[in-house]
Amino acid sequence: MKLVNKFTLWYLAIVLACTVVGTMTTYHTIKYRIDKASTEHLKQVNRQVAEDLKKGKPVPAYINTRAVSVTEVAKAGTADEVSRVCGKNEGKPGEAVLTVSSYHTINNKNYKITTLDHVPSSEEVLTGLEISIIWKWAMILGLIGISARFVSRIILGPFKKTLKQVDRFNLAQKQKLEFEPTNTAEFRELNAFLKKMTDKAVDDYVSLKEFSENASHELQTPVAIMRGKLELLMQSGVSGQQAAMITDVQNAVEKLSRINSSLTLLARLENHEYHSNTAICISEVLKDTVEDYEELIEMKGLSVHIAIEDDVQLILHKDLLVLLLNNLLSNAIRHNITGGRIEVFLNQNQLTVRNTGPRLEHPSADMFQRFKKGNKCEQSVGIGLAIVKQICELHRYALSYATEGDWHILSVGFKGKIAAAGEVVSQSPLLSEVA
């Protein structure tokens, strides 16, 4: 339920309660006032009749349209008698008859002077009130309804802006949030709190990134020294046993260097260092890449089938495209079986690489995690598909993985979606929002 509606309902409940109490009060007050005024008036009439009697004037049947009757009574009452009769047989409908009798002693005779008047009945008063209540309610409902829409838009405006900003907040952009000033104390507090929180997150993120960047950068030099010394060592006469050891060390250094450069690359991708505004023809690059790998494919005894649509253009940095294609293809080659097949399809909307291969031992989502390897591949670091995923996320391409029997299918949808069914690994956040 919207905040506005909640407030509205509460106000309506309060107004309802007030109306009920208010109507009761009004009703009673009005009735009391009318009766009192009429009674006073009738008493006045009675006194005038008494005066007239004293003077020996004849008493008219009606004074000011009020019926007057004078009777002689044996005993005078002490006080005035007031009676109010609501009846349909008396007077007009919707009116009550108010009777006031006063006792007067004139010339030692006791007279009871009774006058009666028609006053609005309770129903009449209530009906009158009803109409006003209905009008009042109609106005209240209408105004609250309208103001809830319009006033809330003004009052809650800063809040909605804050929400939008927080929603768009992206740590990787390292952009701190700047909220618009507001005069609502709660929103000011909220903004201040959010600002503090996100600023800290951004600062932490920046320092963490700096650390990892520096770490991988600082590692390059020692690795370079190790590599150099090992190469020099190799050139000096070494025995077979020593050679084996040197090779082991060299393999380890190689792996270290590869991990390092891959991590640096991922960091650079996150930093948006690869920015390009020019369209590039993937069809050509893909053909070249497949050609590059033909020897490897042949050596592994694999067969390859390609269907590449001509002139597929994408706005992408050339290095990234090469990286993406290399990683997808080398993945298809590496995780293949002897005598297996590779199929590469490209059209305007998507790139699909299918390869035969052993069943996955891990959940497919793990595949795109850093350092998760499907099977124990000694030569690979296990970061290739993580790089593919990062590139796809960066360019809002949809990346999906599916299996069909022996086949493993990796698809990259350039328009943010994949035609074929498959488990979508990463999709553009904007598009998923729209869907």
Next chain:
Amino acid sequence: MKILVVEDNHDLALSTQEFLLREGYICEISASYTETVEKLSIFTYDCVLLDIMLPDGNGLEVLDMMKSEHQNTNILITSAKNSLDDKITGLEGGADDYLTKPYHLSELNARIRTIYRRKTLQGSALLRFNELELNTNTFEAFVNGQLLDLTRKEFDLLLYFIINKNRVLSRQAIATHLWGDYTDDLSNFDFVYQHVKNLRKKISQAGGNDYVTTVYGMGYKFNANETGK
């Protein structure tokens, strides 16, 4: 050929120098910006290996200085900072190549030779070694004048061997040279083995000497002095 190694890390500078001396180059070391500027203004070098990050300045400034003085020295930038911007600025600033640390020394050698061939020996794309002849423009290799049917990778491999003759080349260094740094799995040494095997077979079939020997456990060596079998 006279080379100046600009490198602030002493250990790395020493191994590079030792390697280059063994290759028969004349090699000097400079550890700072000031020293580099001083050396460059006094001596002439054929090639400068330039580290971008120096304790007292930026290597790119050295580049600017050399350009403004119209020094026609070959420049190879070596940097640990594999940043694209630096690469582009460096190459636009007049550097001839860019090599990211950590690099294989044999790769460094190959790059130096490539630059040298391209700039200093203008137009001369022919590389001759005994009966072998390589045309680096057309990527054709000949044995006693007979054209060898080599793939591009095999040609690169042969060129790499000849440039780094008499040196043990590790499979990693060969793989990196042939397939580049980025791909995850291409240190798959089976492929190196296959390529070397094919190359040796093709040269032998064409009547050439088999200069390549397997160095147990470590890699391969192109023996310039003795033939394999």
